[in-house]
Amino acid sequence: MASESDAGKLAQNNGNQSAFDAERRARQQQYIGSLIEKLQKAREAEDFYSARDFCREWLEIDPKAERAQEILVMIETTLNREREDRVALNHCQDLFLQQRYNEVIDLLDRLESGSPLDLEIRALHDRANQKIRAAVAENAGINSLDEISRLLDHGHLDLARNRLSSLEMPEEGDLQILRRKLDRALEVRSTEKSLTLKLHNALDNADIDSARNWLGMICELNPRTEIFDVLKKSLPPELYENLTSRIALT
Amino acid sequence: MSERRVVVTGLGALCCLGEGMDLVWRRLLKGDIGYGLITKFDTEGYSSKVAGEVKDFDVGKYLGPKESKKTDTFIQYAIASAQMAMDDAGLTGESVNSERFGVNIGSGIGGINEICEQQVVLNEKGPKRVSPFFIPNAIANLASGHVSMRFNAKGPNSSVCTACATGTHAIGDAYEYIKRGIADVMIAGGAEASVMPLAVAGFCSMRALSCRNDEPQRASRPFDLGRDGFVISEGSACVILEEESQARKRGARIYCELLGYGMSGDAFHLSHPAPEGEGAARAMRSALERARLNPDRIQYINAHGTSTPLNDKYESIAIRNVFGPHIDSVVINSTKSMVGHLLGAAGALELAVVARSIADNRIHGTMNYDEPDPDCLLKDVAANESRDLKIQFAISNSFGFGGTNACLAAGRYSG
The missing domain is CATH 1.20.58 (Methane Monooxygenase Hydroxylase; Chain G, domain 1)
Structure with a gap:
């Protein structure tokens, strides 16, 4: 049978044990608190791998922590989704x-x-x-x-x-070639216009030789010129014949 | 009277890399991985299917048929590694003063194979059929008991059971016996035979083991970002510790000198390391203090390095806290990257590795280190290859469930 002093020692030991347990639990809770803080920051930063590690640590210390289990499930769902x-x-x-x-x-x-x-x-x-x-x-x-x-x-x-x-x-390749072709065609048209003007002036002055000369230059510049159609419609047939008979039509 | 010194003169090892310290050391330097998929039992339903099994172990080399039947596997492993260590030291039972010759071989779990087998006998055949050798096979100190009988070691006979720190504690305690003049020669180490269904299932339930079953040889990856648990292993390692003047007198080959031993408790949690690894740090500081070494004298740390997310993180923090900026010029490796975790035998094997590293000026690599973990801020973990390293002083860490921490400091023997 335990003596009174034994009972006293037992009570004291139990008291010490409770104090130690309380102190250890307090340290664990404090540490869990720091883990939760880190966990929240990691989740906010969408750093789910770190968040998962913090959550697992929390569960290592307190395997029954329901909140930790819930968060871990959410994080793992996210990570699975990320993997897929x-x-x-x-x-x-x-x-x-x-x-x-x-x-x-x-x-x-x-x-x-x-x-x-x-x-x-x-x-x-x-x-x-x-x-x-x-x-x-x-x-x-x-x-x-x-x-x-x-x-x-x-x-x-x-x-x-x-x-x-x-x-x-971009100004390159086919587009560049086409633009050069257009520039050349515009230049030809402009020269043809100027020669045509000179041709008409010569005809107005009845200077048939000069007119024939301008017409020759127009043909040389633009073999597909439409000037012949214009002249045919506007000149008397004899004059047209006289003007064009010595122009080599291609 | 001058202080007694303790030296390491013999090494014995048996693990998944083979039998004999020379072979194990050669394979460690080569970077061989010893563990793989479990073959000893059907792993259907187990989350982890990887382990470091001792294969092709011929118990007949060490024990007669009758003796081997009466001993659990962990005891057989202990006898084998003790015999190898004695042979390596050039000692026999007769060459030592038996009353000054002791044994301290620990085990984390003890005879769990025997416990499971006899439980089946009890259930199926009743109490009278339980083997009379059940208790002597199951209890952890019987490794020390059998080894003492084998070598007529009548000095201190003890056994440590501190989970994964067992081997380191056993060697540290044996060191203390010699240091204090209680013994002159000690066989010290650890033995474990835990690659068996119940133990693996238990660690699986704790989610402590790696589940990298699809690449088993990459499962143990200490300090790597992708680590997911340790690889359970089995085997044994023993060292011969001798009082220095006696070893010198008999012309023993001295691998290294044991200089200090530190221990601490976390008093925090069953399995979670104390915040900031403060318990581990206290063990390291204590070992260095006992060895009268400033942290900046250390060139090499054989880490506990289990490959579990928590251990490696908190060990790294603890190491950084102890060594400060000097840690960037220290090389840290983990033997477990190649042999897995021998639980109660791990610390003993790792001290044997430290002894060979000091003697050979060479360290093995930490294998499977592919991607550094920012939580493990260690600059040089000897990633994936062995190398030459001039070592004057080194430490070996071991930490166990229950918040038990141990550290040994060793140095080049300078006469």
Whole structure:
């Protein structure tokens, strides 16, 4: 049977034990407090890996902490989502490198919004969209160049010039060639106009030799000149015949 | 009277890298990984399926058939490593004054295989069929008991059971016995045979083990960002500690001198290290103080380095707190990166590694170190390869569940 002094010692020991337990629990709680603080900061900064580590530490100390368990589930859900989205994003990046931009857009559109990789997803989406727009613009440009070339061939120089100046394409390649062609055609037209004026002046002064000379130069400058039609309609047949008989028509 | 000094003169090891310290050391320097998928039992349903198993162990080299039947595996491992250490030291039971010759071999779990087997016998066949050798096989101090009988060691006979710090505590306590004049020669170390269903299931439930089952040889990755737990292993390691003048007199080969031993308790939590690793730091400081070494004299730390998220983080913090800026010129490695965690035998194997490192001026690498963890701010962890390193002084850390911490300081023997 325990003596009174034994009972006293037991009570004292129990008292000490309670004090030690209380002190240890206080240290643990204090430490859990610091973990929760770090956990919150990590979640705010969307640093979910650090957040998960802090949460696991919290659970290591207090495995029954329900709040920690709930937060851990949320974090792991986010991280799982991130892992899945990362796989999809990597696949999209491969497709992007293969220039399969429409597939990239389709796949990225299928990733639900609110992904932890939102920023990266949006950036790739934008880049793929840009590439698609550029390709459309390039195609449109190519079509326009063909049309301008046709206009030039038919002598619709002003129309061709307007179309050319409305194109938003870099000044290189086919466009550059076309612009040179247009400049040359405009120069020819301007010279032809000036020669035609001189031709008409000579005809007004009945200076047939000079008129014939100007007409020859016009033909040389522009073999497809329409001046003959104009002269035929406006001059008497004998004069027209006299003027053009010695011009080599090609 | 001058202070007694303690030197290490023999090393014995048995683990997943093989049998004998020479072989284990060679393979550590090569960067071989000893652990892999568990073959000893069906791991269906286990979250971790990786372990460092002792394979091709021929118990017949050390024990007769009758003796081997009467001993649990952890005792067999202890006898084997003790015999190897004695052979390495060039000692026999007869060559030592038996009353000044002691044994201190610990075990973290003891004879868990025997406990499980006899529980089945009890359940199925009743109490009278439980083996009379059950208790002697199960209790942890029987490794020391068997080894003392084998070598007629009649001096101090003790056993430590401090979880993962067991091996280090056992060697540290043995060091104290010699230092205080209680013994002249000690066989000290640890033994563990815990790659078995119940132990693995228990550690799995604690979520302490790596679940990297798809790449088993990359499962133990101390201080790496991708670490997810330790790899459970088994085996044994023993060292021979001798009083220095006696070792010198008999012309023993001296691997290194044991200079200090530090211990501490966290009094914080069952498994979570104390905040800032303050308990671990106190153990390291205590060992350095006992060795009369300033932290800036240390070139090498064999870390506890388990590959669990918490241990490596808090050990790193503790190391930084003890060593300050000098830590950037210290090399830290983890033997567990290649052999896994031998629990009660880990500290003993790691002290044997420190002894070889000092003697050979060479350290092994910390394998599977791919991506530094910003929580483990250690500049040089000998990432993935061994190298030459002139070592004057080194420490070896071990920390265990229950908040038990131990550290040994060793140095080049200078006569």
